[in-house]
Amino acid sequence: MLEVKDLRYAVNNNGASQEIIPAMSYRFQKGRFYAITGPNGSGKTTLAKLIMGIYAATAGKIILDGVDITAKPVNERAQAGIAYSFQHPARFKGITFRELISIAANTDDATEILRLMKRVGICSLSHLDIPVDGKLSGGEIKKIELATTIARNPKVAIYDEPDTGIDLWTIEPMVKLIKNEQVNHGTTTIVVSHNKAFLEAADTVLILRGGQFFFDGTFAEALPHLNNISVCDYRTCGDKTYDECFR
Numbered sequence: 001m002l003e004v005k006d007l008r009y010a011v012n013n014n015g016a017s018q019e020i021i022p023a024m025s026y027r028f029q030k031g032r033f034y035a036i037t038g039p040n041g042s043g044k045t046t047l048a049k050l051i052m053g054i055y056a057a058t059a060g061k062i063i064l065d066g067v068d069i070t071a072k073p074v075n076e077r078a079q080a081g082i083a084y085s086f087q088h089p090a091r092f093k094g095i096t097f098r099e100l101i102s103i104a105a106n107t108d109d110a111t112e113i114l115r116l117m118k119r120v121g122i123c124s125l126s127h128l129d130i131p132v133d134g135k136l137s138g139g140e141i142k143k144i145e146l147a148t149t150i151a152r153n154p155k156v157a158i159y160d161e162p163d164t165g166i167d168l169w170t171i172e173p174m175v176k177l178i179k180n181e182q183v184n185h186g187t188t189t190i191v192v193s194h195n196k197a198f199l200e201a202a203d204t205v206l207i208l209r210g211g212q213f214f215f216d217g218t219f220a221e222a223l224p225h226l227n228n229i230s231v232c233d234y235r236t237c238g239d240k241t242y243d244e245c246f247r
């Protein structure tokens with residue numbers, strides 16, 4: 001189980017403290033599939049980066065299978081079994097698809113590397129030895145990011161908007177792939193997404209607003225919260241409503 005307990009993340013905004021995650025407590029049960037959605041800027045990526053250790057919590061705890069990992073750096077959290085697929089993956093000059101997947105999967109076997117590439121929808125043999133640099137398309141870089149996360153076979157996999165820039169033909173197989181990893185490996189799966197396909201595939205949908213989960217339930221139960229509500233209804237700035245902020 002992955003638990004966040006009174007987790008808080010605040011930043012210094014021109015001398016004033018800005019609460020991005022005010023105080024969050026939640027238990028992600030082992031082997032379940034969670035979809036986290038919410039308006040832009042509601043704190044989804046911040047929460048993911050806090051769990052991975054890319055951001056240091058201002059207060060609170062992060063506990064994985066009973067072990068307090070709050071003070072552990074990214075590499076130790078990765079060794080403990082947490083993997084994070086970035087919303088905006090890094091590009092590496094000179095490092096190829098083959099090398100990146102080889103490191104993540106801990107294998108030099110080209111057949112295994114190609115199999116992983118094919119699973120995320122990269123079907124061209126010629127991609128094996130091209131660099132993961134600025135020349136790659138937006139969708140290609142997201143696919144390789146997904147492949148490296150799956151290759152690690154993590155206990156907890158966090159995918160931050162895995163479908164951004166992904167073509168129509170790849171989204172459905174991607175949902176199935178992530179679901180299969182959850183079912184076959186018992187991976188605790190957290191997908192940050194605005195896509196209905198991921199929300200439907202999840203066991204639990206969480207809606208984040210102002211750094212807090214205000215909904216926790218099934219997709220069917222989430223629907224009234226997702227339909228016919230303007231994004232502005234969800235936005236706040238401090239204790240003001242979105243409309244008040246821009247009046």
Ligand SMILES: Nc1ncnc2c1ncn2[C@@H]1O[C@H](COP(=O)(O)OP(=O)(O)OP(=O)(O)O)[C@@H](O)[C@H]1O
Nearest residue numbers: 011013020038039040041042043044045046047087
């Ligand atoms: N280091 C920082 N300094 C100041 N503000 C920050 C910092 N990091 C995040 N924020 C702000 O915190 C809020 C939450 O950002 P975050 O990236 O977590 O949103 P998100 O829910 O992932 O949004 P999106 O759907 O657009 O990806 C945003 O308003 C962002 O500008």
Ligand SMILES: [Mg+2]
Nearest residue numbers: 044045046087
């Ligand atoms: Mg984000």
